[in-house]
Amino acid sequence: MTRAPSVTKGLYRLVARADIPRSGVVGVDTPQGHLAVGIADGEPFAVSGSCRHLFADLGNGRVTRDGCLECPWHHSRYDVTTGRMVRGPQGLLFLAVREGYRLYASHLNPLRTFPVVEYRGVLYLGDES
Numbered sequence: 001m002t003r004a005p006s007v008t009k010g011l012y013r014l015v016a017r018a019d020i021p022r023s024g025v026v027g028v029d030t031p032q033g034h035l036a037v038g039i040a041d042g043e044p045f046a047v048s049g050s051c052r053h054l055f056a057d058l059g060n061g062r063v064t065r066d067g068c069l070e071c072p073w074h075h076s077r078y079d080v081t082t083g084r085m086v087r088g089p090q091g092l093l094f095l096a097v098r099e100g101y102r103l104y105a106s107h108l109n110p111l112r113t114f115p116v117v118e119y120r121g122v123l124y125l126g127d128e129s
Contacts, residue, residue: 011117011124014046018121025069027059030125032114034059037123038080041067044123045080046114052076052105053089076101083111 014028014037025038027049034049036058047069049058056073064070068077074089085105088098105111115126 011126014116014123014125016122017044017118023061024063025059025061027057032125035114035125036061036069037116038063038069040069040080044116044118045069046116046123046125047078047080047083048111052085052109052111053101058111076105078105078111081113083113085110 012030014030014035015026017039020026020038024040025036028035028037034057035046036049037046038044040063047058050056051058051071051073053071053074053076056071058069058071060072061070062072064077067080068086069080070077071089074091074094076085076089077087078084079086085102088094088102094101117124117126
């Protein structure tokens with residue numbers, strides 16, 4: 001049995017970088033709840049796992065070319081560094097309420113962000129202290 005290196009002691013293992021799908025994000029159950037964990041602009045991230053619009057699992061979304069996390073249902077986009085929604089739900093059905101959702105999810109209820117530590121190709125939930 002191999003012991004974890006001291007750098008990872010007390011940290012919660014999320015996922016190996018190699019196990020993150022082409023979408024750039026995966027859902028992971030943690031002591032902090034279900035999180036969307038991935039790589040955006042080459043940097044690891046972990047955010048709340050539910051979209052603020054209709055609670056879709058963001059772990060089933062994708063990371064866009066501009067480094068945002070996109071919801072799999074209505075394509076809302078989030079800045080993974082701040083948790084703020086930068087684009088509201090898409091589609092004609094949401095045209096009238098799109099901006100309201102974006103403002104709500106940007107200022108009143110952004111995604112919670114979590115520190116991530118990467119060690120030897122594995123992402124760990126960092127210490128929030």
